[in-house]
Amino acid sequence: MAKQISCDRSHQRYDMCTVNATTVLEPTTSTFFLVEPTQALVEKVRPYPRKWETSVMGRIKEVSLTSGPPSPSCQVHHSAPALVFSAGGYTGNVFHDFNDGFIPLFITVKSIFPDGNYVLVIHNCRRWWESKYADLLHTLSKHPIVNMEKANATHCFPYAHVGLISHGFMTIDPTLMPSSINLTHFRGFLDAAYAQNHPFPSPNISEQKARPRLVLVTRSGGAGRHVLNQGDLNNAAEEVGFHVILFHPTPTTSLREAYALINSSHAMMGVHGAALTHSLFLRPGSVLMQVVPLGLAWAAETCFGNSSRELGLEYMEYKIGEEESSLADKYGNDDIMVKDPVGAQGKGWSTKIMDVYLKEQNITLDLVRFRRHLKEAYNKANKFMRNKG
Template structure:
């Protein structure tokens, strides 16, 4: 017998089983097995219960969950990419996520946003509720027999009181998105939301009910099955930045979930605003706007939202929107709106030119025969580029075709949109005109010249939003020698060497010195490095 045969002989065969263990040992083994398995079973049940609790209490609506693996992975890639490319702004982070961090979301918030947590209320039940939990804006929700009464700046909600118990309190709201700015909010028209018993619509014996019924007797215009969204067009409307940050973007955030099936009711309505933004508004509503302040007819609805939801300065946080829309979706809406507008005829020769003649570059660099274009926005009055001509030549030598853009107050936005369409780079000194970066193509470059003392608002208002939009953002912080303040104040003045000592005194002090008194003369040798960086980025894409 060889070695392999001897080893095989010693191994047990399938027909032979090991001898049975003693009864005591077998019992002890089974007990030990139970002691090991039972804790594992408890841990498994606890884990399953935790997952179920998280799923049921999630702050995100079921509609936000992507329906396919590909769409979910695309969203995840976008969020990861944003973490890699952003320099986070603590202020914007707190403002954008305040809905989660301040307090649990009120039930009314779900009704306003159309989220699942608002579906618990019966649709047939009339009600009035308000969400005042956010620092930037108040919002109210009304459902029932709703009638506008512009003469008393009221919205009457019949059926929201039972006529027996003391009536619910009258809610008052100033539907503007700068609640924290008490000075400007005080100028906004205040709207009263009055819950009334159903009997008031048919004539109650109560004198107050009769007065309310007389104020809204009948419906002059009945909007069947279409909700209303009431907001103010007052405040800082007239300033391009505020028109977008305080108005259009919050309007998009609040209204886009209706997919056009919503009537916009505008308090402090301005006709020029409708003309200016018609291409955008027509993609938010299929219906004519209602001028709440001047239209004395009684408009009747079954549902109304008063106020606008805002996330921050020129931003949309996709985690806070019912369907995950972001600022890029808003930019798509802008592009679709203004691309569909026929370009107006060129201005008459005697009119001041909006676009100066294009300055061509003969330089051949990394882009080869292609000459990228830089659009330089110029200002009048304050924060003026004092060496604009020399700057244009520097841009030309870098390899850019140079387009000087000088927008006027009445310049149609579609004209500016078409002017920016071929631009690869936008350059401007900090100010409202920077808002035009919303018209830039993805992966384009935004260069912001930041005067002294304006580093924080430059980053918060334009830097962070530009990154969220997917632009390459370059900030050029000037030195004291590049500021016109250098010739006004002593060189050791805190205004030049310790700007925070001035800006810490508040917005008015900062505005008086750094916004209203300052012009810029660029150090072109230093600034050319920023231009070279922008040129390299453009050619690389």
């Protein structure tokens, strides 16, 4: 007989706990009580899939699963089980919203609830977050969300799972999934959430004569990794044949509108950063070019290179030279921060060191060199446009 309360703590990235019997949630204490316990047990779990990162996990509120004292009476009855997770941590950064949130949520749902019948019970479910991701949340579950911070009544469920499964950065491992589900299925989920409201128009004669559309992701100067000759870059992209659309996402950017723009485009380009998460909206076969600053080769490949290939994109990288980085002016060409970023970083991800590459570094592209990459991107995007519209 399965334990009524059990936890799998064997994974590096996440813990998953389960109440395998009727349970009552008391939201003010974030506690799930067994209704008819047969064992004396208490388990605690922080339902956010960055278990290895103690600093952020310390900000995630614990959920308790207990067989005693006796459960409170049930005020709201649910016929579907609960899936519990936290929208705290790094939530608010669009990369983490997907990497730590919706991709693990999709993995968990497909692994544990193949019938799609479950209730999302969410910690740190802030109003702006629920509004921004409403299309995704409603596509995931037909039931209303239970917001732990706002709930003041007890809720009972036939059983509950607490935690999200993660396979790594921006990925889904099909060998760990039923029916070999992978990242392209997650892309299909995004289509289901957004494409019904913004269907892509069928190609026509004028479309065939159009220039391929390039979404050029821009950054503000104060955030680091800003292209200092942005205007010249825009002109160069237009000159090689692109129709350039500038895209400067903010925390309030509508994902429905972002999807409509990017899904109908043929290429996307930008400096490594969270905004490139919107490349999930690109159609398979379209182009993603990531400009990689000094010291960020591993992050660029891990966050967006691998996922782009999994999604069937034409992925391109442009690794800047020392002379294109503002760090050369700040530290000097012979400084280890410029000459040997890997050596400067040592064996681990040092926040102090990485802040140099993430926040202090801006870029002046060598447009003579970069133009060759633009032309290659144009040829790929133009071919995609001719074939797919």
